[in-house]
Amino acid sequence: DQQVKQxxxxxxxxxxxxxxxxxDYTNSMFDYFLWYKxxxxxxxxxxxxxxSIKDKNEDGRFTVFLNKSAKHLSLHIVPSQPGDSAVYFCxxxxxxxxxxxxxxxxxxxxxx
Amino acid sequence: xxxxxxxSRYLVKRTGEKVFLECVQDMDHENMFWYRQDPGxxxxxxxxxxxxxMKEKGDIPEGYSVSREKKERFSLILESxxxxxxxxxxxxxxxxxxxxFGPGTRLLVL
Numbered sequence: 297d298q299q300v301k302q303x304x305x306x307x308x309x310x311x312x313x314x315x316x317x318x319x320d321y322t323n324s325m326f327d328y329f330l331w332y333k334x335x336x337x338x339x340x341x342x343x344x345x346x347x348s349i350k351d352k353n354e355d356g357r358f359t360v361f362l363n364k365s366a367k368h369l370s371l372h373i374v375p376s377q378p379g380d381s382a383v384y385f386c387x388x389x390x391x392x393x394x395x396x397x398x399x400x401x402x403x404x405x406x407x408x
Numbered sequence: 409x410x411x412x413x414x415x416s417r418y419l420v421k422r423t424g425e426k427v428f429l430e431c432v433q434d435m436d437h438e439n440m441f442w443y444r445q446d447p448g449x450x451x452x453x454x455x456x457x458x459x460x461x462m463k464e465k466g467d468i469p470e471g472y473s474v475s476r477e478k479k480e481r482f483s484l485i486l487e488s489x490x491x492x493x494x495x496x497x498x499x500x501x502x503x504x505x506x507x508x509f510g511p512g513t514r515l516l517v518l
Binding site: 300332339340342345387394395397398400 | 441448452466511
């Protein structure tokens with residue numbers, strides 16, 4: 297049973313516009329959330345994280361929002377660039393446990 | 409800069425063969441992980457290790473085993489490869505903030 301769900305398998309967005317990726321989780325013990333980016337034939341690379349004590353974390357063009365009551369987080373990419381075309385994975389953990397649970401991923405395509 | 413390396417990028421094996429996937433990290437991390445990635449399923453945890461000679465089962469350990477004789481090296485073993493083990497295998501190590509991944513090994517079992 298997947299504890300982290302990314303319900304949109306794909307997203308297409310025009311260059312310069314905002315990309316919004318969504319992620320839902322079911323385990324109330326999760327208190328640390330991460331987003332990874334993956335290009336084909338490469339391993340995932342860490343993008344941004346957020347602890348449950350915050351509801352927003354920003355790093356350049358990337359912002360992650362956390363809504364604990366809804367068990368929902370989202371990643372905003374503004375502005376979207378062609379190099380952002382990749383698969384994005386949402387992941388979650390309980391900090392007492394180093395394991396990560398991953399969503400199925402969302403493939404983002406940025407159109408010129 | 410953290411580096412996680414995997415011994416092979418691509419492997420082709422026959423059903424029934426014993427397969428070794430090697431992973432090495434250079435940051436003295438205690439925690440290491442093996443995942444497989446399949447379309448529509450994301451990354452699923454096979455095994456992980458908190459320390460040398462320690463191992464814990466992940467979500468899908470059946471058909472796999474692991475070995476951690478040295479801190480920097482974590483090996484995944486397919487005792488008798490089967491076609492449903494065709495996948496992308498990813499190794500990672502953890503530094504208390506995030507997991508760092510290797511480039512992956514794409515395994516094809518014929």
